[in-house]
Amino acid sequence: MAKDEDRIEIDRNAGFVGDYLLYLLAAASDAASTDFHAHVREQGLRVPEWRILACLCDEDGQMVTQLAQLALMEQSHLTKIIDHMASKGLVKRRSDERDRRRVRVFLTPAGRELGGRLVDEAQAHERAIIARLRPGEAALLKDALRHIHALYRAGSGVAPAPVAGPVKLETRAT
Amino acid sequence: MAKDEDRIEIDRNAGFVGDYLLYLLAAASDAASTDFHAHVREQGLRVPEWRILACLCDEDGQMVTQLAQLALMEQSHLTKIIDHMASKGLVKRRSDERDRRRVRVFLTPAGRELGGRLVDEAQAHERAIIARLRPGEAALLKDALRHIHALYRAGSGVAPAPVAGPVKLETRAT
DNA sequence: CCAATTAATATGAATTCGCATATTTATGCC
DNA sequence: GGCATAAATATGCGAATTCATATTAATTGG
Numbered sequence: 294m295a296k297d298e299d300r301i302e303i304d305r306n307a308g309f310v311g312d313y314l315l316y317l318l319a320a321a322s323d324a325a326s327t328d329f330h331a332h333v334r335e336q337g338l339r340v341p342e343w344r345i346l347a348c349l350c351d352e353d354g355q356m357v358t359q360l361a362q363l364a365l366m367e368q369s370h371l372t373k374i375i376d377h378m379a380s381k382g383l384v385k386r387r388s389d390e391r392d393r394r395r396v397r398v399f400l401t402p403a404g405r406e407l408g409g410r411l412v413d414e415a416q417a418h419e420r421a422i423i424a425r426l427r428p429g430e431a432a433l434l435k436d437a438l439r440h441i442h443a444l445y446r447a448g449s450g451v452a453p454a455p456v457a458g459p460v461k462l463e464t465r466a467t
Numbered sequence: 468m469a470k471d472e473d474r475i476e477i478d479r480n481a482g483f484v485g486d487y488l489l490y491l492l493a494a495a496s497d498a499a500s501t502d503f504h505a506h507v508r509e510q511g512l513r514v515p516e517w518r519i520l521a522c523l524c525d526e527d528g529q530m531v532t533q534l535a536q537l538a539l540m541e542q543s544h545l546t547k548i549i550d551h552m553a554s555k556g557l558v559k560r561r562s563d564e565r566d567r568r569r570v571r572v573f574l575t576p577a578g579r580e581l582g583g584r585l586v587d588e589a590q591a592h593e594r595a596i597i598a599r600l601r602p603g604e605a606a607l608l609k610d611a612l613r614h615i616h617a618l619y620r621a622g623s624g625v626a627p628a629p630v631a632g633p634v635k636l637e638t639r640a641t
Numbered sequence: 642c643c644a645a646t647t648a649a650t651a652t653g654a655a656t657t658c659g660c661a662t663a664t665t666t667a668t669g670c671c
Numbered sequence: 672g673g674c675a676t677a678a679a680t681a682t683g684c685g686a687a688t689t690c691a692t693a694t695t696a697a698t699t700g701g
Contacts, residue, residue, distance in 0.1 A: 351482030
């Protein structure tokens with residue numbers, strides 16, 4: 294991740310990258326997240342741990358696979374994150390009664406308290422960003438982002454991003 | 468990165484995460500990039516290598532630090548990427564005449580050819596995405612993304628993302 | 642001009658992460 | 672019920688990434 298101090302200007306007229314949607318998405322995501330991620334690390338949490346806490350605050354007792362999808366990470370990696378969070382007393386595992394292959398992850402009181410506090414701070418941080426945008430810009434942006442995401446959702450019935458260009462792309466990620 | 472097949476739905480009414488700007492940015496970026504990144508890897512390139520090729524196609528002979536900023540990665544990591552790309556004959560290093568601390572990175576003919584082809588394919592891929600959005604939506608989205616990015620640019624004269632919430636955040640990333 | 646400081650890059654160790662696969666449990670079919 | 676298959680998670684290992692710091696070169700102040 295680029296450090297805050299040395300983020301450089303995007304010039305839309307200076308070639309391909311500055312007007313490339315995938316780059317703008319990655320760069321904006323990186324830029325907007327850097328500060329809060331630094332704050333998360335100051336609290337002794339890693340960024341993926343914060344994401345899991347946030348997801349569990351929304352809905353406690355989710356399964357590992359589900360959480361990994363939400364938190365944009367691999368299942369095997371999440372398993373290790375959960376190990377670490379459990380050893381810190383933030384979450385605990387409990388295997389599902391109905392299907393004992395499933396492992397459900399629950400917040401401990403400490404996890405709920407820390408997660409709740411960070412969610413409040415994240416919302417305050419988000420309000421501060423939005424306050425610096427034009428009125429209505431954030432709503433438009435969020436809609437467009439949800440729209441982009443929805444294009445690629447499983448079961449949308451549309452092949453994901455076929456390419457009209459010179460080389461045929463795979464329709465599915467490996 | 469979440470696999471394409473198991474990306475799940477974002478429900479804006481289901482709690483914090485589904486309406487959190489930083490999450491929507493990360494999720495949309497991840498979703499939109501997955502297919503093309505898979506294509507890049509099929510070409511024998513790693514994603515960071517593709518980013519560097521693209522940046523060099525825009526402007527050849529950039530310095531290492533500059534490229535790392537653009538490509539949203541750490542300098543020490545980029546050094547290793549450049550090593551690898553050089554060993555594959557895609558780029559070559561040349562130290563700056565005026566300031567010999569600086570290392571400038573240049574495309575080889577093979578690098579320019581591969582980069583040029585991938586840029587064309589990336590643009591085709593981008594057109595395919597934009598074709599599935601509403602008319603004008605892409606332009607609005609890109610503007611908003613540039614706006615977000617600009618908020619955090621060094622030297623903007625505004626403290627990056629001060630938080631009005633219960634806990635004061637650092638104003639600078641570590 | 643020399644010492645101290647700063648800037649740009651490189652290096653090595655440590656951490657994080659992803660891929661392939663093993664393990665355990667459920668489900669479907671005969 | 673028993674076997675084949677599929678699903679959910681865990682594990683081991685290798686690759687990718689970061690962190691701290693070394694190295695080399697330029698700049699600044701005396």
